[in-house]
Amino acid sequence: MTDKSLIIGSTVALPKPELDLLMADLRKNGFQTVGPHVQEESIIYTIINGLKDLPRGILSEQKPASYRMIQTGKDRYFDFIPGGQSWKQYLFPPRHTLFTAVKDGKWQLKENNAPNPRYALIGVRACELAAIHIQDKVFLREDFSDPIYRLRREGLFILAVNCLDPDETCFCASMGTGPRLSAGFVLCVTELDEVFLVEVGSELGRSLLADRNYDLPWAFIQTTANQAMERAAESFVRTMDTRDLPGLLAGKLEAGALQLFCVDSVDGESWYNKSVPPGVRISRHVQYERYVVNEFLPYLKCKNRAPQIAVTGCSFGGYHALNFSLRHPDAVSACVTMSGSFDIKSFLNGYYDDNVYFNNPPDYMSNLSDEQLLTRIRQMRIVLGSSDWDFCLDANVKMAAILQGKGIFHSLDIYRDNSTHDWPLWQRMAGKYF
Numbered sequence: 449m450t451d452k453s454l455i456i457g458s459t460v461a462l463p464k465p466e467l468d469l470l471m472a473d474l475r476k477n478g479f480q481t482v483g484p485h486v487q488e489e490s491i492i493y494t495i496i497n498g499l500k501d502l503p504r505g506i507l508s509e510q511k512p513a514s515y516r517m518i519q520t521g522k523d524r525y526f527d528f529i530p531g532g533q534s535w536k537q538y539l540f541p542p543r544h545t546l547f548t549a550v551k552d553g554k555w556q557l558k559e560n561n562a563p564n565p566r567y568a569l570i571g572v573r574a575c576e577l578a579a580i581h582i583q584d585k586v587f588l589r590e591d592f593s594d595p596i597y598r599l600r601r602e603g604l605f606i607l608a609v610n611c612l613d614p615d616e617t618c619f620c621a622s623m624g625t626g627p628r629l630s631a632g633f634v635l636c637v638t639e640l641d642e643v644f645l646v647e648v649g650s651e652l653g654r655s656l657l658a659d660r661n662y663d664l665p666w667a668f669i670q671t672t673a674n675q676a677m678e679r680a681a682e683s684f685v686r687t688m689d690t691r692d693l694p695g696l697l698a699g700k701l702e703a704g705a706l707q708l709f710c711v712d713s714v715d716g717e718s719w720y721n722k723s724v725p726p727g728v729r730i731s732r733h734v735q736y737e738r739y740v741v742n743e744f745l746p747y748l749k750c751k752n753r754a755p756q757i758a759v760t761g762c763s764f765g766g767y768h769a770l771n772f773s774l775r776h777p778d779a780v781s782a783c784v785t786m787s788g789s790f791d792i793k794s795f796l797n798g799y800y801d802d803n804v805y806f807n808n809p810p811d812y813m814s815n816l817s818d819e820q821l822l823t824r825i826r827q828m829r830i831v832l833g834s835s836d837w838d839f840c841l842d843a844n845v846k847m848a849a850i851l852q853g854k855g856i857f858h859s860l861d862i863y864r865d866n867s868t869h870d871w872p873l874w875q876r877m878a879g880k881y882f
Contacts, residue, residue, distance in 0.1 A: 453664070454654050460662040461669060462644045464523070467637075468499045470660055474568045477656075479605055482538055483570030484528065488722040489517060491531045493538075496570065503528050510615035526571055526639045529615045532720025535576060536583065538567050539604070540597050542717060564596075568605035572633070574626030575618075577608060581632065605652070608633035612676045614684055619871075622687035627680045638673045645673050686870065696879045706882065707752050711744055713768065719795040726799030734803055737772065745779060758782035758829075760881070762874040763840070764789060770830075770847070771809055777824040784831045784881045786874045789840045790847050813850050826856050833877045835863035 454460070462470075471481045475497075483496040486503045496502065507518045508528035515531065545560045572580075587597040611620075611627035620626030629636050634653040638645040645665055648654045665673075700706035718732040748757070759780050761769035766788020773783035790809045793800070805811050816822060830851065834844040841862065848860040867873040 454648060454658055456648050456650060456654060458654075459645055459647045459665060459670070460657065461665040462646045462657075462660060462662045464499070464525075464642075464644060466660045466662065467644055470656060471496075471498055471568070471570065473656055473659060474605060479566045479568040481568045481570055482535075484530070486517070490515070490722040491517070491528055492721075492723045493533050493535060494723065499525060502526075502571070507613065508615065510617045522641065524639055524641065526609045526637070527613050529611070529613070529618065530573060530576060533716040535569055535572065535580065537717065538565075538569070539580070539583065539600050540587065540594070542714060544596055564599040564603065566603040566605070567600065568607065570607045572606050572608045573611050574608070574629045575611075575620040575623075577606065577629065577632050578620075578623075578625035580606075606633045606635075608636040608649075610636065610638045610677055610680075612639070612680045614680055616685060618684060619686040621681050621684045628677050638677070640669065640673060640676075643669065645669065696875070697882055700882070707754075709744075709748055709751075711740060713765070715764065719764075719792060726796040727801065729796065730799075730801070730803045730807065733807060737775075737807075740772065741776065741779075756781045758784065758882075760784040760786070760878075761788065762786035762877075763869065766790070766840075767792065767809075770832075771807055773828060773830070774809055774813060774825060775806070777821070777828055780828060782829040782831075784833065784877075785844075786833045786877045787835070787838050787840045787844075787869050788832065788847075789843045791843065810847065810850060813847075813854065816854060822854060822856070825854075830856065830858035831861060831881060832858060833861045833863075833881070835865070835867035835869075835873055837866050837868045838863075838873070839869050 474481055481496055481498075482493060483501070484491050484503055485494050485496055485501050486506060487494075491503055491506070491508065502525040503517075504525050505520050505522050506528050507520050508531070509516050509518055510529055517528070520527065547557050547559045550556050550558065583597070584601065587594040588601065608629045610629055611618075614620075614627055618627075631649070633647075633649040635657065636647040636649055638647075643665075646657060646662070648657060697706060697708070701708070714732060714736045718729045718736065721729055721732070724732075757780055759769045759773050760783070761767070763786075766785035767790050769783055770785050770788060770790055773780040792808055793804065796804060832844045832848055834841045838844075844860060844862075848858060851858045861877075863873060863876075867876075
């Protein structure tokens with residue numbers, strides 16, 4: 449078929465082997481194709497070379513604290529839900545060489561003038577694209593833009609995918625960010641059993657698709673795709689009620705009694721990163737903590753010289769909050785965990801070293817005998833929040849017993865109202881504690 453009928457907004461039926469050829473065209477045009485790939489019973493984002501590298505016939509099942517992959521045997525490539533990694537590693541890399549220094553009699557500096565890589569992200573979901581747009585607001589501001597992010601973002605090719613099989617933990621529909629995409633992509637795919645329906649989102653997408661063999665979709669195929677997306681939107685069981693969020697802390701924020709700082713994590717590169725050995729995962733976390741101590745805390749104190757610093761987090765963020773607070777009691781005056789889980793050994797496949805020990809609160813707190821350090825921890829306000837139906841309740845009870853055994857005053861606050869490990873509980877906790 450010729451490309452005369454192809455315009456931005458067009459939707460065509462693309463045979464599945466043609467997507468393989470389209471990715472080959474992208475590589476010929478200087479793009480590195482990055483997409484989902486199965487590795488060690490998890491789905492990671494990495495360089496791929498075609499359909500053969502995608503998770504064919506894989507359906508994911510995610511529940512609170514549970515993730516597994518199910519073999520379906522179907523010739524489908526995007527039935528899974530994204531795992532612990534994100535696309536941010538390709539737009540705002542954790543490491544980037546600015547220059548090298550060589551000593552030949554005297555030091556000589558050589559700037560890194562290597563061209564920025566051009567990435568084609570294959571399989572971006574609506575929730576992930578919404579996250580990229582938030583990153584754009586942070587790194588591409590009018591008053592400042594990060595040069596590395598800007599160059600990578602400007603050359604980015606996004607092949608997005610409409611999500612037809614949301615999991616129990618998904619809630620993008622309530623946030624207005626999915627499961628169907630409407631803009632921000634070069635091409636957008638809806639996968640059916642036999643074909644991909646592909647929507648054109650830009651001139652670059654139109655020109656690439658023009659070289660492929662496609663057909664206009666039959667009315668039956670379009671109806672099937674629309675019905676599948678409607679079923680997906682209606683299948684969400686989890687919601688995030690954002691109506692009262694601005695008002696929860698607005699009074700204290702506007703009065704200047706409270707200032708919030710949100711520190712991003714690198715869990716996708718550390719604890720959740722099954723593509724690297726366990727020792728590398730814990731080392732990456734140690735590097736992250738050094739960044740928080742040596743770079744973020746000085747920045748925070750420049751912005752706000754108040755001596756009181758409270759650290760908080762929900763779910764795995766509760767681990768980060770408690771671990772950081774116990775390791776740095778001189779920097780923290782209060783710690784509030786919401787449905788936290790504190791034992792990280794399950795992420796490391798039996799691997800154990802000093803870094804694991806000194807970042808696993810149940811281990812190092814059980815053996816802590818340094819009275820000087822204990823005295824500083826005892827001066828901190830600690831709240832462990834949980835609920836009777838929270839699957840992390842046992843972890844909080846055990847952590848409270850360890851703190852009690854060390855004479856550390858704390859509050860174990862258990863909501864006995866059948867609340868579960870979810871955002872409505874944490875929203876109420878935030879309003880209560882802060």
